[in-house]
Amino acid sequence: xxxxxxxxxxxxxxxxxxxxxxxxxxxxxxxxxxxxxxxxxxxxxxxxxxxxxxxxxxxxxxxxxxxxxxxxxxxxxxxxxxxxxxxxxxxxxxxxxxxxxxxxxxxxxxxxxxxxxxxxxxxxxxxxxxxxxxxxxxxxxxxxxxxxxxxxxxxxxxxxxxxxxxxxxxxxxxxxxxxxxxxxxxxxxxxxxxxxxxxxxxxxxxxxxxxxxxxxxxxxxxxxxxxxxxxxxxxxxxxxxxxxxxxxxxxxxxxxxxxxxxxxxxxxxxxxxxxxxxxxxxxxxxxxxxxxxxxxxxxxxxxxxxxxxxxxxxxxxxxxxxxxxxxxxxxxxxxxxxxxxxxxxxxxxxxxxxxxxxxxxxxxxxxxxxxxxxxxxxxxxxxxxxxxxxxxxxxxxxxxxxxxxxxxxxxxxxxxxxxxxxxxxxxxxxxxxxxxxxxxxxxxxxxxxxxxxxxxxx
Numbered sequence: 276x277x278x279x280x281x282x283x284x285x286x287x288x289x290x291x292x293x294x295x296x297x298x299x300x301x302x303x304x305x306x307x308x309x310x311x312x313x314x315x316x317x318x319x320x321x322x323x324x325x326x327x328x329x330x331x332x333x334x335x336x337x338x339x340x341x342x343x344x345x346x347x348x349x350x351x352x353x354x355x356x357x358x359x360x361x362x363x364x365x366x367x368x369x370x371x372x373x374x375x376x377x378x379x380x381x382x383x384x385x386x387x388x389x390x391x392x393x394x395x396x397x398x399x400x401x402x403x404x405x406x407x408x409x410x411x412x413x414x415x416x417x418x419x420x421x422x423x424x425x426x427x428x429x430x431x432x433x434x435x436x437x438x439x440x441x442x443x444x445x446x447x448x449x450x451x452x453x454x455x456x457x458x459x460x461x462x463x464x465x466x467x468x469x470x471x472x473x474x475x476x477x478x479x480x481x482x483x484x485x486x487x488x489x490x491x492x493x494x495x496x497x498x499x500x501x502x503x504x505x506x507x508x509x510x511x512x513x514x515x516x517x518x519x520x521x522x523x524x525x526x527x528x529x530x531x532x533x534x535x536x537x538x539x540x541x542x543x544x545x546x547x548x549x550x551x552x553x554x555x556x557x558x559x560x561x562x563x564x565x566x567x568x569x570x571x572x573x574x575x576x577x578x579x580x581x582x583x584x585x586x587x588x589x590x591x592x593x594x595x596x597x598x599x600x601x602x603x604x605x606x607x608x609x610x611x612x613x614x615x616x617x618x619x620x621x622x623x624x625x626x627x628x629x630x631x632x633x634x635x636x637x638x639x640x641x642x643x644x645x646x647x648x649x650x651x652x653x654x655x656x657x658x659x660x661x662x663x664x665x666x667x668x669x670x671x672x673x674x675x676x677x678x679x680x681x682x683x684x685x686x687x688x689x690x691x692x693x694x695x696x697x698x699x700x701x702x703x704x705x706x707x708x709x710x711x712x713x714x715x716x717x718x719x720x721x722x723x724x725x726x727x728x729x730x731x732x733x
Contacts, residue, residue, distance in 0.1 A: 279345040280304045281332055281376060282352035283320060284313035287391070287442070287483065290449045291349060292325050294484050297691045305330040305341050306352070312451065332372030335379070342379040347491050350376050351391040355417055356452075362416045369420035370427060377431045387497070388428070388437040389490050394476075394502060396422040396441065399565045407441075407501050407573040415558065425500065436497045438490045443504035443569065447480030447589055448596035448667045453518070457594055457603050460522035467563070469532035471512030474566040478505040479584035479592075479663070489578040501573035506582045508568040517586045521594035523606025536560055588663040596667035646680050646707050653682040654689070662690060669693055671732040674724070681708025681715040688713065698723050 278295055282288035283304025295302045303326040308314040320327045330337045332352045342348070354360075354368035373390070380388050395418035396411045403409075413419045428437050446453055459465055486503040490496045509517075512527070519525040539560060542553035574580035584592075597603035661683070665673065669691040675683045678697025685708070687695045698718040699705045708715035 276346045277301045277303065277344050278347050278349065279342060280349045280351060281338075281372075282306055282350075282391070283325070283327060284308065284316045285351060285353075286450045286452075287445060287480070288349070288351040289316045289320060290447075290480050291351070291484055291487060292320055293323055294488075296323050296325060302326065303328070303341060303345065305332070305338065307331060331368075332375055333367050335375040338375050339379040339382065342376075342383040342385070345380070345383055345385055347387045347389070348376065348380050348385050349389045349391065349487060349491065352376075353391070353393075353417075353421065355393075365416045365420040366423075369417070370423045373424040374427050377427065377435060377437075381431060381435050386436060387491050388431075388435050389487060390425070390428045390437060390439045391487075392425050392439050392441045392500075393418065393421045394441050394443050394504075394567055394569070396425065397567070404568050404570055405502070406570045432498060438496045438498075439500040440487060440490055441500070441502045442478075442483065443502060443567065444475055444477040445480055445483050446477055447584075447593050449480060450593065451602075453593065454597060454602055456515070456518050457522050457597055460519045460525040461604055461606065463525050465515045465519055465525050465527045467512060467515055467527050467529045468535055468560065469511075469529075469563045471515070471529070471563065472510050473564060474508040474510060474568050475514055475562075476504040476508045476567045476569050477514070477586065477589075478503060478582055479589035481662070482582040482584050486574065486578065486580045486582075489580060493578050495577050499573065499577045501577060502569045502571065503574055503580065504567075504569040504571060504582070506585060509586055511563050514586070517590040518594075520587065521590040522603075532560070532563065583659040584663055592663040592667065599667045649680065649682055650685055650711070654686050657683050657686040658690070662686065665692070666732050668732070672696075672729065673733045674698070674731045676720045678708065678715050679704045681705065681711065681713040684708060684713045684715060685711065 278300050280288050280292050280295075280302065281304075283292055283306035285306065288304065288306065292302050292304045302324070304320055305328050306313065306317065308317050308329055317327050317329070328337075328341050330341055332338055350373060352368065352372060354365045377388065395415070396413050397405055397409060398412035398414045398418065411422055413422050425439050428439055431437060456465065482505065483503055515527050519527065535555070536557060539553070539555045539557045543556050546553045571580070594603065598605055665671075665687065670693050672694040673687060673692060673696070675681075675687075675695065675697040678684055678699045681697045684695050684697040695714065697705065697708060697713065697715040698720060699715065700717070700719050702717035705715040705717050
């Protein structure tokens with residue numbers, strides 16, 4: 276199946292492209308190289324096997340050429356955070372660009388068009404619980420043009436199977452918008468503007484990609500418009516606390532809202548004639564002003580969507596990605612006094628009898644009686660609870676001790692990890708994993724680790 280992703284150099288588009296390549300799809304992505312980060316992303320996509328093309332959705336002819344032979348389109352290109360650009364720029368990308376993509380998709384005979392919209396169409400939301408059919412009251416040019424784009428999608432509804440997905444605040448590995456917060460936290464202090472009680476409903480990138488792929492695959496999604504948001508809403512203060520914890524700890528300092536809003540207005544007014552983007556503008560204050568809390572009913576009904584990654588796990592995974600990319604320093608080590616434990620005697624440890632050898636039953640074995648079924652059910656359990664805690668670097672060497680049939684090994688391999696070894700003292704247990712081609716071995720832990728010349732990262 277041939278997929279096309281617009282906005283390929285953006286956070287969501289690039290992560291979706293890499294995910295789809297790992298799942299065996301042929302992926303084509305269009306996007307721009309407007310800055311060094313986008314250029315680096317484009318290069319990474321090409322290395323991963325993506326057919327990347329430097330194309331703007333405003334270029335109808337080039338977009339139509341990229342659409343040839345495509346089965347499914349994920350339309351994620353958008354003008355969003357640009358400052359000091361005229362409203363016509365948002366119109367050209369978000370409205371005309373969407374119309375170009377839909378027209379090209381119709382001519383190419385595309386089987387599914389997944390349109391990435393935004394929760395910004397609901398405006399400030401005023402703390403109420405938002406349903407998928409709640410009133411639409413966008414408050415800025417970005418939200419207004421994205422709502423106009425949704426209406427363009429509706430125009431093509433009778434001719435092209437389409438889904439509109441309103442995407443909530445998205446974070447995770449690959450996102451650079453939160454980097455400033457993490458850097459500030461790593462230096463020991465975060466600033467909270469106002470009371471910090473407004474609500475966010477963030478979604479971790481892997482959960483969002485699950486929802487987007489379900490929208491592309493399930494017939495029940497066609498014609499629907501729904502929000503994809505995370506497991507639960509959190510306050511701004513709770514988000515800052517999660518960033519602080521993932522960064523090694525930071526104190527949160529509160530400052531009043533009104534003076535900053537006034538300063539932002541002054542900067543915007545003074546710098547606009549010179550075409551200079553102000554260091555502070557009112558839209559940035561939205562983080563501490565707007566509230567969003569979504570019911571999620573339509574996404575559950577249409578595609579069975581259930582986000583799994585909690586804020587704490589997601590923020591730790593995000594911080595680790597920043598460190599792995601060299602964007603964030605590692606947290607300072609917490610030094611403790613040396614303990615009184617003797618060095619490990621490897622020979623003695625190797626000769627120790629195991630509990631499983633001493634007891635007449637397996638000391639701890641909660642795998643399903645149907646071992647093959649476990650590669651599906653235990654996979655979901657491990658993915659939900661543990662995947663976000665592993666290094667973001669897919670080449671990191673990982674050892675799974677007491678691996679059994681290799682359920683954890685299998686989960687990691689499925690998510691692109693390339694150097695995962697599982698060991699278990701019971702040769703019979705590892706055999707199902709070996710038959711599946713997993714690197715599962717009958718070994719005892721202490722001798723195995725002692726014989727390694729290099730270290731594992733997890």
